[in-house]
Amino acid sequence: MDVLGRYRNLIVLVGVLFAQVLGLAVQVKRPTDSGSTHLIRIWAVGAVTPLEKALVWAQTSTHNLWHNYLYLRGVRAENRALKQEIERMRLEEARMTQDADQAHRLQALLAFKEQFISQTLPAQVIGSTGSEMSRSVYIDKGAHDGIKRDMAVITKDGIVGKVLYVYPSTSLVLLIDDQTSGVGAILEKQRLQGILRGTPSGEVVLEKVMSDETVPVGEEVLTSGGDGIFPKGLPVGKVTRISPGSELFLNIRVWPAVNLSHLEEVLVVTKIDERQTQPDQTGPVRAVDILAERLPTVPPKPENAADVAGKNPIAPAGGSANAAAPKSTSPNAASPIAEGKPKPASGAATADTKPKPSPGAASGSVPSPGVPKATNPATGTANHAPHTVPPAAQAKPNPTAGVASTGVPKTGQAKTVGAPSPAAPVVKKNVPAGTFSAGVSPAGTSAASVQAGRSPASTQPPGAAKKPAPKPVSPAVPPKPQPAVQDPPQ
């Protein structure tokens, strides 16, 4: 009894340490997400994070008050909106680049599936773990906001980490530089896959790349999508150093694309869609096609209109180009959809991007079965429907479709053509007048084919549309079928 009293403190110390070691052993033996320590974590997080949230909110509010109202009213908000747009576009760009590369490599694999970020949730970083051994941060979104475990966390620059623990109003995000994290990664050009891991010192290394491979310094590292958390193609970082690693693998140091020590706002990827990649059937895109996309709405003309024009030097030079122009005999001219090209909305502000299932008039008012409707009769604007028309349908001339332009419109006339469209100035800006006046594109294609695919209703002045058209001109050369181009996935 006396001994117990004498060594009471030591006995208690041993007892407390033993209990903690036992608890630790249980946690190590079982997964940490089993819930054995969840309650303790909830209490601790519940005690600390409200204070952090309040402080971050106060800081943000003060910052916003000063910068949005006192310092430069409005400019900051606009800048922020633009930055968000850039963020979105960067993500889009990264994805599109990957899509393009992938399409070329995997054309034959029709059943290949690809992941797309379809929904993100912005969140603010409110705290960290405060430990060098646990590289994680807390965000101000939790289960109430739809956050779930293992969701990817990114910024505009690249990946940040994944959601590890979800609490009611906060979540713990494991950063990619933590030693317990692992991300499937791929070298952008070498296409070598590896596993991205953090080190105890906070560096990021790419493992499992064979030592006989050549990896250049500065090579971009992207997510490979193999981990099932991060969609493929997101920026991870750049290779900074390569050294021989353990066994047969290289030790590749990667400098993260995101500054992980200064995180403020992040995006949680809450929804990833999986779609099947369509093989690219377009082949190389001609400059004239790109030009045609940028042009405003112009009257439909067959591809061989230039030939016809060349053979008919007495073509009327005055008046409306449409009046002088026979309506399109080419299905290419019939519809932008027939061309299969995604049309930028700059052509007509009211461009209808919805698919029109009912076949309509290819050009003018004569219905053309089998050719998707190109013109919105209500608005007179082009239906930029993301349709893909079979090449056969594209190649099929529509004999009932109006008349094609046989004349070479003057520059001024070309401007007039686009006048009803709000995008008319684009003609002046983007297209040299010579292109129109000459009637032949640099690629040797007639201006009519350049202008093909534009809605006639949106381009014809009301007066010009009512003018009687000359007799239809039979194309000397049958129009070439245009390859179908699939719209990029949204």
Place this chain on the structure above:
Amino acid sequence: MATIYTSGEQVEVYRFSIRATILIPLIAVFLQAFLPLRFSFFTIFDLPLLVTIGFATARRNPLAGLVTGGLIGILQDSLTHQPIGLYGISKTVVGFSASSLGIKIDVENPGTRFLLTILFYVVHEVVYFVIARGLVGLHMQWSWLHEIGSGAANAVLGILVYALLDRVKQRT
């Protein structure tokens, strides 16, 4: 104010109010979690450890010291994604040791506090290293230079923290 080189009976023993006992560790853990976001260099500091040492040396009660250290450590563990107990065990050992040492030597001199903080910081890191590597299986790197440097930085900050704690402690 301080009693130097005295027997256990002559040593000044202090206590803290319940409010201070609860709020100060909470604030320390909060600041430890919040400040590294703004100042990334702050991760080399361990405010909860300094509070543990401050409480333990002031109370001079090993049992109170180990309980305080253990609770603060577990709270700190709960914010990380590592198993709970790594910081708990380390700070339990430090709390007990600091209290035990506080009975024997003067711990109210800034010089002593500086050296003690370095010592306890290294002890804390050693215990953490052993547990994390041996029991949890984490990959750990040990650098004496880094640990001594961090210990010195913590000791400088500790002198300020202890001075603040001196203001709220009450003589029994």
